[in-house]
Amino acid sequence: MPKIEVKNVYKIFGTEPSKVLPMCQEGATKEDILENTGHTVGLADVSLSIEEGETFVCMGLSGSGKSTLIRHINRLIDPTAGEVFVEGINVMQLDQKNLIEFRRHKMSMVFQRFGLFPHKTVIQNVGYGLEVQGKEINERNKVAMEKIDAVGLNGFEYQYPNQLSGGMQQRVGLARALATNTDIMLMDEAFSALDPLIRSDMQKQLIELQAEIKKTILFITHDLDEALRLGDHIGILNHGRLVQVGSPIDIIMKPADDYVAAFVKDVNRSKVIKAKIIMLSPEQYKSNGTNNKNTIKVNEDAFIDEFLPQVCCTDADVEVVDKSGDVKGYITEKELSKALTKSKAYVEQQSTK
């Protein structure tokens, strides 16, 4: 059973969403609906499922409905139609009391502009989730200190949020989300407001934390590099519709439409594609015939940009091995150039020659 399941969710903003819904279900575009009825389509027919322990990245440009989607999971926004299941519980059918319990124990959230309480110190902010659960102050502070430690902010417990830099504030946000120890974390453009260096630092920290704690994370971003770096699966939203869902490699190698293709156009492929993705099997390699005598050994999980310089310098073929050293496959220059070429047409041209 998937951890989170979203089924045919529609969200229409406006005065009479239920009247516009049939129009949207018949597939009218966002612009048409806005022009004819004055309603804005937030989400249209979004279905996705997220497995336990994975990081699902939801991507799209601003206005594509990313933030709306994430707010459906903990029902900060009610959908116009559709259902959301978390651990098999239908979130839409929870009453006010159960919804509060659900939010307290099932999921926590990190916000784009941090959402910290300016009148509370860092330690009070981090302990807020426990405070609303009615936990004792000693217990609260103990847990909060652990989490502050985990995000590397010790020494700042008694500062106020506006005395900290942006990166530090978001760490407080992260610690606050960790403090309630929920299985699911919702991260709404968590790192978008940070500058690039701190952002990549935070991404690293999140990856490290995730390796330890194995939470189910729904991460929203508009930055493809971030999505590729963090996501086990990526969903791409366009105008409220989910255009493509797949692993990072799927998104890059097989973009579903022009919109996704335009998205992935500028990505640095050599940093995303792993050796095992593009390698030929040993049989294929041998049947090719034109084999280079020089080979270099490369781990199957290595990214292209790790061994590309070596290949260029030595003019050798790549022998892909797994951890124990068994040969898994080979990569020739042809595969490399194919993988690194952006334009589809060029790749096809090359392969027909």
Place this chain on the structure above:
Amino acid sequence: MQKYIEYFKPVISLFIFIGFFIKKYKKYFKFFIYSVIFIGLVIISYRSARPRYKPENFTDIFTDGDIKIFNIPIPKFLFDWPKWLDFPLMQPLNAGFDWLIVNYGIYFEVVNNFLLGMYTTMKNFLVDLPWPLVIALVIFITYYASGKKVTTTVMVAFCTFFLGFLSPRYWDKSIMTTCIVIIGMLLCIIVGIPVGIAMARNKKVRNALLPVLDLMQTIPSFCYLIPGILLFGLGAVPAIIAIFVYAVPPLIRLTDLGIRLVDKEVIEASEAFGASKRQTLWGVQIPLALPNIMQGINQCTMMSLAMVVIASMIGTRGIGDEVLLGLQQLNVGMATEAGIAIVLLAIIFDRITQSYGERLQEKTQPKKKIIINNAKN
């Protein structure tokens, strides 16, 4: 019973018909309602006008014109506002007010006695206290309310001293005025802040209350001073009621505004962690709205002081009657002196509430400090 049901049957069917009508002609509905109300009001005013103001026959009003255009007489009532077009508001209001006093006068008496008792106790205590002790009390309050700011305290102490220094008569009168203002303010705070919160949280409540607040702010104060006298008699209590009516709207508005201005993402964060509405209100919204609420209380004090002077016209004792006396005697010096005393009182109130508000603000929005620490970033 059966008879009444029979009687209501056509009414119910009429309602159903109107409901159908509303659905079909939604666009014109408002226009229709307004026209019906307007015509109804005109008919009421015509029917209730005195017989000597209107012609014997209803149709005469259209044919009594002397001036004719193309042989058609222009009705007279188009030139001067006709006396029969006079909506009767005064008589029912007076009747209603009399009815209120006769039937519910006892409740007003209770309120009157309570407020008067509070006022008299407070006033007698402060008047009986030796004046240096009163000044000491003011200094004490200011010092701790302002967070131990010496300059503010010295200034307030000086203003307090100057009240008696201006004229010994003013000392007791200032105390009376102060007591009235404080009780009026307490009333405003007790009612205003909860109402403001209710307004911020519920759009319907806000839509219903906004016109009432507008009315309270724009209606001339004499209009509610007079019913105040009738209900509570002369003296301090109608002044307190008048202060309440006059000074509560800004407090309600600023509380409402303060709570609505709290960053939406912060509230979302609170909700996302499973805070109930009450927890969000007390833990997040009210603390963050406090600076605005304090500003409201400050405004409330200033308006109370302005009202207290006007209230002297209905016999409220206090510094205001010195102004009134100066006005009546055309004694410029006297009026100015009393005016200065009121300004001094205003400064005292303003400084105390303002500095307390600033202290609260520092608590909720601490100033940036340079951090001396070696942690990351």
